[in-house]
Amino acid sequence: MKLAALQLQASADRTETIGRAADLIDDAAGQGARILLLPELFAVPFVQPEPDLEYFELAERLDGPSNRMAAERSRQHGMTIVSSIFEAADVPGVYYNTACTYVAGELRSVYRKSHLPFSNGFPEKFYFQPGGSEPEVVDTGETRVGTIICYERHFPELSRIVALRGGSVLCVPVASASAPMREVFQLELRAHAVFNGMFVICSNRVGKEGVKDYFGLSAVYGPDGDVLAEAGGADGVAVAEVDLSLVELSRRKRPFLRDRRPELYARLTTMGPTA
Numbered sequence: 001m002k003l004a005a006l007q008l009q010a011s012a013d014r015t016e017t018i019g020r021a022a023d024l025i026d027d028a029a030g031q032g033a034r035i036l037l038l039p040e041l042f043a044v045p046f047v048q049p050e051p052d053l054e055y056f057e058l059a060e061r062l063d064g065p066s067n068r069m070a071a072e073r074s075r076q077h078g079m080t081i082v083s084s085i086f087e088a089a090d091v092p093g094v095y096y097n098t099a100c101t102y103v104a105g106e107l108r109s110v111y112r113k114s115h116l117p118f119s120n121g122f123p124e125k126f127y128f129q130p131g132g133s134e135p136e137v138v139d140t141g142e143t144r145v146g147t148i149i150c151y152e153r154h155f156p157e158l159s160r161i162v163a164l165r166g167g168s169v170l171c172v173p174v175a176s177a178s179a180p181m182r183e184v185f186q187l188e189l190r191a192h193a194v195f196n197g198m199f200v201i202c203s204n205r206v207g208k209e210g211v212k213d214y215f216g217l218s219a220v221y222g223p224d225g226d227v228l229a230e231a232g233g234a235d236g237v238a239v240a241e242v243d244l245s246l247v248e249l250s251r252r253k254r255p256f257l258r259d260r261r262p263e264l265y266a267r268l269t270t271m272g273p274t275a
Contacts, residue, residue, distance in 0.1 A: 002033045005201050009206050045058075099149055112132075114158075137166055171201050
């Protein structure tokens with residue numbers, strides 16, 4: 001099957017950005033993509049270093065224009081699309097950074113970002129309430145897909161949960177622009193692929209937004225850590241043909257899931273370091 005990472009620069013015009021994203025989805029579908037990932041909060045500019053009360057005006061409901069387009073394209077092409085939005089919750093004044101998984105047009109998963117940064121120019125704790133659920137894994141009928149969001153790639157426990165729940169493909173929508181993160185960006189994603197024995201799709205924003213310059217590097221990674229396809233330095237899609245049998249083969253060659261010792265890991269769930 002084919003996996004696709006969609007890379008996009010968001011403009012100030014949500015409708016225009018959604019239209020470009022739709023065209024890129026059509027392009028990926030034309031290349032045979034079965035699973036496609038959109039960047040973090042793909043349809044709107046991302047947060048700037050200084051908190052801004054007007055930014056909340058960009059929030060939308062789960063059935064807002066961004067997800068409506070993703071659901072329609074998912075249905076039209078019979079594919080799986082992971083969409084990422086700035087969600088306005090049903091409770092007034094509550095907002096989430098949310099990823100939604102659509103399979104042939106059907107909403108199958110709503111995952112809200114649980115780990116939120118307030119560093120390197122990303123004051124996300126000001127805008128978003130953290131989600132309270134572990135990553136879900138969706139059976140698409142062809143494979144099993146789980147999602148974590150951007151900053152969460154620094155927490156290997158989350159991708160391991162996706163692997164333990166049977167995931168073969170990990171989707172990671174990101175908005176990454178900082179120089180310190182660029183230095184380790186692909187290293188981290190390759191590591192997630194290797195130590196979980198699964199495919200990883202990462203979709204980043206690209207281009208200048210305010211004081212930030214998003215560096216792209218959207219790509220598909222194999223379970224051996226190989227970069228199978230990578231987008232260029234502008235809007236585009238990276239489409240890779242993959243062999244899903246390599247997931248099981250990788251887990252046999254490197255049996256990290258078999259050799260786990262969860263009875264030794266209780267310290268990981270404590271509130272802080274102990275002597």
